[in-house]
Amino acid sequence: MRNIKLTIQYDGSRYRGWQRLGDTDVTIQGKIEAVLSRMTGEEIEIFGSGRTDTGVHALAQVANFKTNSNMSTGEIMDYLYHYLPEDIVVTRVEEVSDRFHARYNVKSKKYLYKIWNHKYHDPFRRKFVHHVPEPLQIKAMQKAAAFLIGEHDFASFRASKSKKKSSVKTIYAIDIVKKDPLIKITVHGNGFLHNMVRIIVGTLVEVGLGHMRPEQVKEILSKKDRSAAGPTAPAKGLYLLEVEY
Amino acid sequence: MRNIKLTIQYDGSRYRGWQRLGDTDVTIQGKIEAVLSRMTGEEIEIFGSGRTDTGVHALAQVANFKTNSNMSTGEIMDYLYHYLPEDIVVTRVEEVSDRFHARYNVKSKKYLYKIWNHKYHDPFRRKFVHHVPEPLQIKAMQKAAAFLIGEHDFASFRASKSKKKSSVKTIYAIDIVKKDPLIKITVHGNGFLHNMVRIIVGTLVEVGLGHMRPEQVKEILSKKDRSAAGPTAPAKGLYLLEVEY
Numbered sequence: 033m034r035n036i037k038l039t040i041q042y043d044g045s046r047y048r049g050w051q052r053l054g055d056t057d058v059t060i061q062g063k064i065e066a067v068l069s070r071m072t073g074e075e076i077e078i079f080g081s082g083r084t085d086t087g088v089h090a091l092a093q094v095a096n097f098k099t100n101s102n103m104s105t106g107e108i109m110d111y112l113y114h115y116l117p118e119d120i121v122v123t124r125v126e127e128v129s130d131r132f133h134a135r136y137n138v139k140s141k142k143y144l145y146k147i148w149n150h151k152y153h154d155p156f157r158r159k160f161v162h163h164v165p166e167p168l169q170i171k172a173m174q175k176a177a178a179f180l181i182g183e184h185d186f187a188s189f190r191a192s193k194s195k196k197k198s199s200v201k202t203i204y205a206i207d208i209v210k211k212d213p214l215i216k217i218t219v220h221g222n223g224f225l226h227n228m229v230r231i232i233v234g235t236l237v238e239v240g241l242g243h244m245r246p247e248q249v250k251e252i253l254s255k256k257d258r259s260a261a262g263p264t265a266p267a268k269g270l271y272l273l274e275v276e277y
Numbered sequence: 278m279r280n281i282k283l284t285i286q287y288d289g290s291r292y293r294g295w296q297r298l299g300d301t302d303v304t305i306q307g308k309i310e311a312v313l314s315r316m317t318g319e320e321i322e323i324f325g326s327g328r329t330d331t332g333v334h335a336l337a338q339v340a341n342f343k344t345n346s347n348m349s350t351g352e353i354m355d356y357l358y359h360y361l362p363e364d365i366v367v368t369r370v371e372e373v374s375d376r377f378h379a380r381y382n383v384k385s386k387k388y389l390y391k392i393w394n395h396k397y398h399d400p401f402r403r404k405f406v407h408h409v410p411e412p413l414q415i416k417a418m419q420k421a422a423a424f425l426i427g428e429h430d431f432a433s434f435r436a437s438k439s440k441k442k443s444s445v446k447t448i449y450a451i452d453i454v455k456k457d458p459l460i461k462i463t464v465h466g467n468g469f470l471h472n473m474v475r476i477i478v479g480t481l482v483e484v485g486l487g488h489m490r491p492e493q494v495k496e497i498l499s500k501k502d503r504s505a506a507g508p509t510a511p512a513k514g515l516y517l518l519e520v521e522y
Contacts, residue, residue: 042400158363160401
């Protein structure tokens, strides 16, 4: 069987996240599998690099699937573009080695988080940014973020309901850039716990507002307790930016 | 009575345009009047600088209304921000001279049109740009646009159903700028006929695609016949950018 790799952009606003549920219509995985199954006449299962939650977006999610179809990658691309809903766009289709698996082979991921830091929200960006009306102190946020770089136990930055497996992860970089009034936070790491980026951002916003000192982030890490960290920032500001293999 | 001037941004996707209809819920004017009437306890009528059609957006629509309320402009702004839907944002509230009228006093207007010139559409911009997948020749479009500058009878660039009044207007400038893959067309004029910007853009796209020579724009003007011009470009790419008094 051939192994096909997809790179996918989506506006997650209308979906209950990436992962297929019973009702395939409301997930991104479900939508893509339905189109591919119709295209090939096979029952296609796609493997994503990981889940994205309800309302989270992607600029370059990666997935792969196996097929006996002899369609060219260009034909697959055109078919998907034609039959997928307008808020899901496959930007690349490649034939890859049989050994490639979009989830198991992930080396690192980058997420982007967008904050609209202005007194009033923007009517055009309202579904694509987190609106914070009070001024944020970027330098304090950068100082706080520095404490998260490296290998740490991120138990405090994990959705409290998820308790399985190790919570030790490595963050390579957190970049915080302001292009007034938009703040972009990019987080690069070898793996992410459930809601980890959103809790990191929620905590950095607390620091930016002056509700928390940058140094407190160190204490939050050492407590290994979700309740020590800041709130979970909303899904609509979060984008899966890049998956590295 | 006091005379209050509003500057307004809106995502027009959900609305049947600016002008109030019987059912006030589906127009921008209707939405704003409902909130202002509730705020003041008066029956408020607002005067916009002009209509925008179904699906057209605004970055700075201007309107005014008369009121006996003694609320400060800041209080009016906060009230509107709180009670208007998220896709309509009043960005400025000013008390102006009794003689100011948002429609009668217009000196000129600027419209912006956004074209997404890429093989594939962008899932995040799909409601805010016109997607043209084939490559557009910007220089040909600029050459064609130059024939429209100045005072002309724009009868060929007016929705065929509207036949009232003079169709002589002056266009001061048409700027076409490409920041790949986005093309921004700004049109500045002393007045605009129904669908005029959208027909201009639809015609420029025909030129950009090579379906029409730039020089044909001169002939289209002289024919004074809607059917001579290109198609009406879709509403979702159009923004009322600025109103000058």
